[in-house]
Amino acid sequence: MQTAAVSQGYSTQGGGTKRLTGRYPIPNKKDLPYDIVELMEEVEMKSGFLPNVFRAMSHRPAEFRAFFAYYNAIMNKETGRLSKADKELIVVATSAVNRCPYCVIAHSALHRIYSKKPALADQVVVNWKLADLSEREQAMLEFAVAVSHADNITEEHFQKLEAQGFDQEDAWDIGSIASFFAMSNRIAHFTDLRPNEEFYTMGRIPRDKEKAETL
Numbered sequence: 001m002q003t004a005a006v007s008q009g010y011s012t013q014g015g016g017t018k019r020l021t022g023r024y025p026i027p028n029k030k031d032l033p034y035d036i037v038e039l040m041e042e043v044e045m046k047s048g049f050l051p052n053v054f055r056a057m058s059h060r061p062a063e064f065r066a067f068f069a070y071y072n073a074i075m076n077k078e079t080g081r082l083s084k085a086d087k088e089l090i091v092v093a094t095s096a097v098n099r100c101p102y103c104v105i106a107h108s109a110l111h112r113i114y115s116k117k118p119a120l121a122d123q124v125v126v127n128w129k130l131a132d133l134s135e136r137e138q139a140m141l142e143f144a145v146a147v148s149h150a151d152n153i154t155e156e157h158f159q160k161l162e163a164q165g166f167d168q169e170d171a172w173d174i175g176s177i178a179s180f181f182a183m184s185n186r187i188a189h190f191t192d193l194r195p196n197e198e199f200y201t202m203g204r205i206p207r208d209k210e211k212a213e214t215l
Contacts, residue, residue: 022052022191024059033061039068049198051106053184056193067184074176081170085115086140087177089124093141094148094178096125100185105195112203136164140174147178 029037036058044050057064075087082090088111095103108121115121123131128141139160146157153175161171187193 022056022193024056024191026055027058032058036061036064049196051199052193052196053102053106053188056187056191070180074173074180077173080173081166082140082173083114085111085117086137088114089121089137090140090144090174090177091181092121093124093128094144094181095185096128097145097148098182098185098189100181100188102188102193102195103181103185105199109199109202118204136166139164140166143171144174144178147175148182 029040040050040054040058043054054064057067088107091107092104092111095107104125108125111121112118120132124133124141128145129138133141143153143157143161146153158168158171161167161174166174
């Protein structure tokens with residue numbers, strides 16, 4: 001098996017720097033279905049770089065489509081009481097529990113951008129119980145981590161959420177995000193998916209306009 005895969009022809013920027021993205025070979029752009037190429041180019045144009053998860057998942061085009069369709073359904077929905085920052089914080093907390101460097105680093109970057117709080121995600125990664133969280137955020141993460149751990153979910157979990165203004169549909173959203181990223185964390189694990197360098201400084205260094213539309 002190939003021990004490391006490199007990007008091939010995805011960058012629309014000059015130079016075409018190659019980066020390690022994982023264990024599995026990445027198809028050439030010309031060999032990918034048009035809809036996948038189109039999405040990759042759109043993401044890169046908006047963000048200025050292509051997150052490595054797109055490269056890794058392109059190894060399985062059918063799974064690529066299913067993966068990002070479900071991601072969009074839970075992370076980009078307009079209904080419910082979860083903000084974009086809330087959703088990213090759930091991903092950070094549960095991905096830390098699952099020891100997934102890619103998702104922790106990528107979604108910490110997005111949380112910094114959406115929340116305008118440059119330190120909170122770092123605190124959550126170390127120990128979410130000691131982070132500077134509101135009671136609402138604590139209840140949200142307690143439920144998300146319980147789902148990620150596959151703990152017994154009881155009525156007490158729902159009552160704690162309800163006390164902070166979340167209803168059962170919000171609980172579904174929190175649980176779905178925790179569940180989806182438990183899967184995502186494990187895909188990143190066995191494929192040896194590595195974070196893009198760009199994620200490390202996003203939301204830390206002031207920029208004219210942050211781009212947060214991607215994973």
